[in-house]
Amino acid sequence: MIEVKGLKKGFNGEEILKGIDATFLKGKTNMIIGASGSGKSVFLKNMLGLFEPDAGEIIYDGERLGEMEIERKSDLRKEMGMLFQHSALFDSMTVEENVMFPLRMFTKMKKNERQERANEILERVNLPGLNKKMPSEISGGQQKRVALARAVVNYPRYLFCDEPNSGLDPKTATIIDNLIQEITHERDITTVIISHDMNSVMEIGETIVFLKDGLIAWEGTNKEIFKTDNKAVTDFVYSSELFKKVRVAQNEGL
Structure with a gap:
């Protein structure tokens, strides 16, 4: 609260x-x-x-x-998790790397653990299999779901x-x-x-x-x-x- x-x-x-x-x-x-x-x-x-x-x-x-x-x-x-107005994904990072970014910044999770969590969250927002795509390769709605996945991946x-x-x-x-x-x-x-x-x-x-x-x-x-x-x-x-x-x-x- x-x-x-x-x-x-x-x-x-x-x-x-x-x-x-x-x-x-x-x-x-x-x-x-x-x-x-x-x-x-x-x-x-x-x-x-x-x-x-x-x-x-x-x-x-x-x-x-x-x-x-x-x-x-x-x-x-x-x-805290933050979902920005225009998604604010990193263009140079894949979908998976974008989602894992908060885990790299704020946790001591190993790479395989970060990937496992990213897979879990991407499935939750109905985007399985897009891990290696770049933001420019997916639709605006998919970008927003990736941004949401990134915002909640750290279980805020x-x-x-x-x-x-x-x-x-x-x-x-x-x-x-x-x-x-x-x-x-x-x-x-x-x-x-x-x-x-x-x-x-x-x-x-x-x-x-x-x-x-x-x-x-x-x-x-x-x-x-x-x-x-x-x-x-x-x-x-x-x-x-x-x-x-x-x-x-x-x-x-x-």
Whole structure:
């Protein structure tokens, strides 16, 4: 579990995060949504320790990030997995080498052990047999699954996903969503996902935090978001054509 209390962060005199309180639950797909400029990326970077908050606390399973010694922060980073918006695979490495990279960096596993783990994870994301392929030789959806495999190969306690469906077609995006949720449940991971994709919100939004102008304007689940009268939320989600159709169907009793 990750707890955030009174988080504030600004740059050059402009306050971006204005006092955020949130809880991200273990074994759940926790989503942060909001329009561009709402503070999502700054929020994520504070949780990752890339920015130092101006005020407030970030607590990882009872440990305050701001009070950790350098060594403990380094250990915490080893317990994190990160799925980047554009996959961020190493072009010069094979699929297998990309997936094994965190194991080389953060463990003392022997090469055969790393290969065995990589095979296991690649099978879990439905990519068996692609070990020796280069990223340029596989599709965008396959690249994203390789990136997910790399993010979870070290069995992290915390998984962060930054716009994981960016650039993917709806069918492939659903596959990625389902894999993230399944692995979260299987490994009991605290997963935090930044997204603007309402398809993802409806598919796997077990807990949702909606940011607006650096504040939490709404919290709930993917079921509750259909019922809210919060204007900030409805203004945001009504930009989704799919959401419009769902609301119309609900109103018609279908």
